[in-house]
Amino acid sequence: MEPINLTEKTDWQFIDQVKKESLQDPALCYQCGNCTAGCPYTKYFDYPVSQVMRLFQTGQKETILNSRSIWLCATCETCTTRCPCEIDIAHIMDVLRIIARRENYVSEKDVKTFYDSFLSSMKHHGRVFEVGILMGYNFKSGHLLADADLGPKILGKGKIHFLPTRIKGRDKVAEIFRKFQEMRKNRV
Ligand code: SF4
Ligand code: SF4
Numbered sequence: 001m002e003p004i005n006l007t008e009k010t011d012w013q014f015i016d017q018v019k020k021e022s023l024q025d026p027a028l029c030y031q032c033g034n035c036t037a038g039c040p041y042t043k044y045f046d047y048p049v050s051q052v053m054r055l056f057q058t059g060q061k062e063t064i065l066n067s068r069s070i071w072l073c074a075t076c077e078t079c080t081t082r083c084p085c086e087i088d089i090a091h092i093m094d095v096l097r098i099i100a101r102r103e104n105y106v107s108e109k110d111v112k113t114f115y116d117s118f119l120s121s122m123k124h125h126g127r128v129f130e131v132g133i134l135m136g137y138n139f140k141s142g143h144l145l146a147d148a149d150l151g152p153k154i155l156g157k158g159k160i161h162f163l164p165t166r167i168k169g170r171d172k173v174a175e176i177f178r179k180f181q182e183m184r185k186n187r188v
Pocket of ligand 1: 031053082084086
């Protein structure tokens with residue numbers, strides 16, 4: 001693995017913010033690399049997960065928030081499981097993604113578009129409506145025919161439906177979204 005280049009001055013405020021939101025202590029990491037060795041996405045990352053931890057320890061805010069790694073992480077939790085220091089690394093990746101989104105650092109726009117379509121589906125239907133998510137994602141991302149070949153196969157097996165399922169408590173789920181958005185507005 002290439003040694004990491006630390007180019008920024010340490011942003012202590014950023015370190016404190018991530019520590020507070022993740023409840024994890026980056027000082028425990030001694031760079032053993034176990035997390036990276038098990039990460040199935042390392043080959044797609046610009047910084048392997050152990051290097052993301054090093055960037056976090058040294059407060060390299062711009063480098064982390066502009067990285068592709070935080071958006072491409074699949075939250076599989078292999079890194080968390082393998083860490084000898086019991087650091088919940090997958091949760092740190094989640095928190096970094098949330099901060100990146102909040103502060104408008106989006107290096108992987110398609111991933112954010114997919115999350116947006118997923119959340120919109122949950123908010124409007126109270127549960128996942130797969131066809132709606134895919135159509136919303138394909139339309140907003142401009143990949144109009146992405147995975148179109150899979151549609152007939154999955155539909156044929158009755159795995160997904162053309163219309164959303166109406167569930168009880170849909171309004172309660174929408175209320176959770178409304179409250180969360182209100183909390184977020186009050187925090188800004
Ligand atoms: S497995 Fe844990 S201690 Fe080892 S590099 Fe990853 S975060 Fe650091
Ligand atoms: S949770 Fe993310 S960083 Fe950790 S092993 Fe899985 S893909 Fe890699």
